[in-house]
Amino acid sequence: MRNNHRLRWAAIPLAATLAVVLAGCTQAQLHGFLPGFIEEGEAPVSNQTDRIAGLWTTGWIVLLVVGLITWGLIIWTIVVYRRRKGQTGLPVQLRYNMPIEIFYTVVPLILVVGFFAFTVRDQIAIETRFETPDVKIEVQAKQWAWDFNYVDEDVYSPGIQGQPDPDGERGSLIESELPVLVLPVDQKVEIALESRDVIHSFWVIDFLYKKDVVPGKTNYMSVIPERIGTFKGKCAELCGEYHSLMLFNVEVVSQEDYDTYIQTLRSAGNVGQLDNNYDRNQNQPGTSAPTAPEGN
Incomplete structure (x- = not known):
C-alpha cells in the first residue's frame, strides 16, 4: 500500500x-x-x-x-x-x-x-471536382515557368522563370518577377493543369498537395482557399536545366481585391487565353516544327 x-x-x-x-x-x-x-x-x-x-x-x-x-x-x-553464465549449447x-x-x-x-x-x-x-466552381483557373506549365488563365474573366497572366537578384544574397531571386496566381478567399476554385512540353508538377506547399502536369492530358485540382496571405509554389517534378527556378506565388485575397486584380490584367491588355500551341514534342525527328509562336 x-x-x-x-x-x-x-x-x-x-x-x-x-x-x-x-x-x-x-x-x-x-x-x-x-x-x-x-x-x-x-x-x-x-x-x-x-x-x-x-x-x-x-x-x-x-x-x-x-x-x-x-x-x-x-x-x-x-x-x-x-x-547466462555457465550455459552451453543451443537453447x-x-x-x-x-x-x-x-x-x-x-x-x-x-x-x-x-x-x-x-x-x-x-x-x-x-x-472530387466541384459541380459548380466559383472560379476556374487554367495553368499552363512550360520550361521553366507558369502561365495563368482566368477562364471566366477571359484574362491571363504570363510568367517567366525566377530571375537572380544581383543586389541580393547568393542564390536569391527577384520576388516581384515570379509568376503570381491570385485566388479569392472562401471560393470554390477549380484549377485545370496542362503542360506545353514535359511533365511538371504543380505544388503549392502550404496546400499540402501537388499534382503532375502531363503533356496531352488535363488534370484538375479543386480547392477552397481559407486564409488570406501569400504562399509559395514550385514545380515538384525534375523537368530540365532550370527546374529549380520554376517557382511561383499564390496570393489569396478578398473578393474585392480579386476583382481589382482582374481589372488590372484587363487594363494591361491581357485579354483572352494563352493556349498550349507551342509543343516541344512537335520538334522531334520526323515532325515539322510549329509555325505559330506561343500566344493567344
Whole structure:
C-alpha cells in the first residue's frame, strides 16, 4: 500500500508536466510540423489542409506505436533470453507457434487495410471536382515557368522563370518577377493543369498537395482557399536545366481585391487565353516544327 501511495504522488507531477508540454505545442507541432498551420487560432490554408495533415500525423502515430512495441519486444527478448553464465549449447528450439504466427500475420494485414481505407477515403474527398466552381483557373506549365488563365474573366497572366537578384544574397531571386496566381478567399476554385512540353508538377506547399502536369492530358485540382496571405509554389517534378527556378506565388485575397486584380490584367491588355500551341514534342525527328509562336 505504501508503494502504491508513493507511485500515485510521483504520477501527479509527471502528468502535470505532460499536460504543460502538450498545451505549449504550436499548431505546426500538433499537425506534424507541416506547413499551413503556423498561427494559433487562424484557419488552415485550404479546406483540405486539415484532412491531409490528419492522415499524415495519424499514420506516423500508428507507425511510432508499432515501432515502440517492436523494439520493446526485441529488447525484452534480448534481456530475458540472453545466455547466462555457465550455459552451453543451443537453447530449446520452438517452431510452429500458431497463435504467434496468426498474430504477426493478422496485425500487419489490419494495418495495411486500415492505411489503404483511410487513404482512399481522403483521396476521394480531395479529388472530387466541384459541380459548380466559383472560379476556374487554367495553368499552363512550360520550361521553366507558369502561365495563368482566368477562364471566366477571359484574362491571363504570363510568367517567366525566377530571375537572380544581383543586389541580393547568393542564390536569391527577384520576388516581384515570379509568376503570381491570385485566388479569392472562401471560393470554390477549380484549377485545370496542362503542360506545353514535359511533365511538371504543380505544388503549392502550404496546400499540402501537388499534382503532375502531363503533356496531352488535363488534370484538375479543386480547392477552397481559407486564409488570406501569400504562399509559395514550385514545380515538384525534375523537368530540365532550370527546374529549380520554376517557382511561383499564390496570393489569396478578398473578393474585392480579386476583382481589382482582374481589372488590372484587363487594363494591361491581357485579354483572352494563352493556349498550349507551342509543343516541344512537335520538334522531334520526323515532325515539322510549329509555325505559330506561343500566344493567344
